[in-house]
Amino acid sequence: MLHCFRVTLAILLLAVSIKLSHAFQRNGHAKMKSAVFLSPKFVLGPGSVLDKYYYNIDFPRGHIALKSFNGEVVDEAGNSVPLHETYLHHWATVRYYQRRGATNPDYNGPLELDKSDHILVRNSGVCQKNSNGQYYGLGSETRGTATFVPDPYGIEVGNPADIPAGYEEGWLLNVHAIDTRGVEDKLGCTECRCDLYNVTKDQYDRPLRPDYKGGLSCCYDYTQCRLREGIESAERRGLYVRYTVKWLDWDEFIVPVKIYIFDVTDTWKRLENSTGQNAEHECHVEYEVKSCRASGMANNGCTDTKRVSLTMPTGGSVIYGVAHQHAGGTGSTLYGEGGRVICSSIPTYGEGNEAGNEAGYIVGMSSCYPRPGSVKINDGETLILESNYSSTQGHTGVMGLFYILVADELPKPSIHIPLSKSVNQVWERQ
Numbered sequence: 342m343l344h345c346f347r348v349t350l351a352i353l354l355l356a357v358s359i360k361l362s363h364a365f366q367r368n369g370h371a372k373m374k375s376a377v378f379l380s381p382k383f384v385l386g387p388g389s390v391l392d393k394y395y396y397n398i399d400f401p402r403g404h405i406a407l408k409s410f411n412g413e414v415v416d417e418a419g420n421s422v423p424l425h426e427t428y429l430h431h432w433a434t435v436r437y438y439q440r441r442g443a444t445n446p447d448y449n450g451p452l453e454l455d456k457s458d459h460i461l462v463r464n465s466g467v468c469q470k471n472s473n474g475q476y477y478g479l480g481s482e483t484r485g486t487a488t489f490v491p492d493p494y495g496i497e498v499g500n501p502a503d504i505p506a507g508y509e510e511g512w513l514l515n516v517h518a519i520d521t522r523g524v525e526d527k528l529g530c531t532e533c534r535c536d537l538y539n540v541t542k543d544q545y546d547r548p549l550r551p552d553y554k555g556g557l558s559c560c561y562d563y564t565q566c567r568l569r570e571g572i573e574s575a576e577r578r579g580l581y582v583r584y585t586v587k588w589l590d591w592d593e594f595i596v597p598v599k600i601y602i603f604d605v606t607d608t609w610k611r612l613e614n615s616t617g618q619n620a621e622h623e624c625h626v627e628y629e630v631k632s633c634r635a636s637g638m639a640n641n642g643c644t645d646t647k648r649v650s651l652t653m654p655t656g657g658s659v660i661y662g663v664a665h666q667h668a669g670g671t672g673s674t675l676y677g678e679g680g681r682v683i684c685s686s687i688p689t690y691g692e693g694n695e696a697g698n699e700a701g702y703i704v705g706m707s708s709c710y711p712r713p714g715s716v717k718i719n720d721g722e723t724l725i726l727e728s729n730y731s732s733t734q735g736h737t738g739v740m741g742l743f744y745i746l747v748a749d750e751l752p753k754p755s756i757h758i759p760l761s762k763s764v765n766q767v768w769e770r771q
């Protein structure tokens with residue numbers, strides 16, 4: 342009897358220790374894989390703009406859990422390039438399936454949803470069609486923003502069961518960068534002010550609306566921002582986006598998370614019997630902040646607050662959250678019903694000259710890592726997204742995106758409970 346009990350206990354302990362060692366290994370990053378890649382080289386001179394879509398970039402392959410993705414602009418010697426020289430408007434990675442044997446798309450633009458050789462695999466929502474469909478995307482804040490997904494969660498990709506027969510998974514990298522060396526107005530160039538680019542048509546040759554003052558339609562690929570008198574636009578240099586991906590080989594202990602991106606410019610309206618589906622959304626990505634003096638609103642403390650009400654199609658536990666704003670941004674919050682805060686994300690501005698700390702630029706956005714299970718969104722819950730900007734001066738082409746990772750299920754208690762403390766410590770280090 343006693344012997345039998347001991348054996349049972351031993352088996353039990355063995356089982357527990359296998360699970361623990363598995364999880365400890367994970368927390369010790371023993372199994373974490375990491376790789377550093379370079380985008381194709383691009384060449385920029387003073388005032389010039391790059392907006393390229395690089396298809397089939399180097400990326401980890403196979404059935405994996407993405408754990409983090411960090412990118413930055415470097416020169417040909419591998420040195421980090423500061424934002425006041427090359428402003429990184431954004432980079433974004435988009436997942437797709439390509440028919441085996443098909444050639445990479447040869448046009449410089451976003452992937453359409455249903456081309457027969459290429460199938461965009463967008464995130465879980467909520468904007469229309471391919472809009473804000475990226476898996477990761479950041480701008481000037483990229484060097485100072487955590488993208489790490491805490492254990493035991495991960496973004497599942499490359500599952501052979503999901504990839505249609507005859508196709509393989511590919512990744513595209515969109516890079517939008519503006520060389521502001523020698524320009525007349527650095528902030529104006531980074532805010533894509535149309536007058537500085539001397540542009541009257543967008544990249545598709547369509548005339549701009551008369552009231553359109555600035556944004557992506559004025560700073561597309563090959564446009565040129567106005568230089569100071571006497572500056573030569575000849576000093577061109579080669580640059581790359583260097584990106585670091587961390588991942589784990591997929592296993593049963595990893596809990597998948599879904600990616601949702603909300604956009605404060607979304608004009609979605611609740612329709613009767615609305616399902617909150619992508620087709621009902623119209624995300625405009627960018628908006629304009631009017632100067633409080635011009636708009637006679639100086640008595641509101643010169644804060645421009647933009648809000649939108651949206652529906653979460655399918656709820657779950659929030660594992661991570663972060664906002665994306667441009668210079669002038671003062672913070673963004675995602676609220677649930679009853680006004681409870683799901684996540685607040687606040688920008689950090691640089692104070693110096695060196696890469697990662699450039700004065701006047703957003704060099705990081707704070708991110709949220711709620712204790713799993715402590716912040717939940719219900720199916721169909723109404724959310725409010727709020728994005729604040731300082732309006733002491735006007736801004737064009739600003740953004741108010743909110744990116745969250747949501748888990749349907751909580752991890753199996755055998756892994757989660759005994760390790761919650763060390764898991765927390767891991768998050769704090771990230």
Ligand SMILES: *[C@@H]1O[C@H](CO)[C@@H](O)[C@H](O)[C@H]1NC(C)=O
Binds near residue numbers: 539
């Ligand atoms: C702006 O564009 C117009 C027409 O495209 C051109 O005639 C003019 O010289 C340009 N101005 C500058 C300052 O480049």
Ligand SMILES: *[C@@H]1O[C@H](CO)[C@@H](O)[C@H](O)[C@H]1NC(C)=O
Binds near residue numbers: 613614
């Ligand atoms: C909404 O759903 C109700 C009940 O299912 C139905 O009677 C009504 O016609 C629907 N309205 C619309 C606009 O589809």
Ligand SMILES: *[C@@H]1O[C@H](CO)[C@@H](O)[C@H](O)[C@H]1NC(C)=O
Binds near residue numbers: 672673
């Ligand atoms: C945004 O501004 C409003 C006031 O207009 C304020 O109540 C709110 O707390 C601000 N939110 C953030 C995230 O700064």
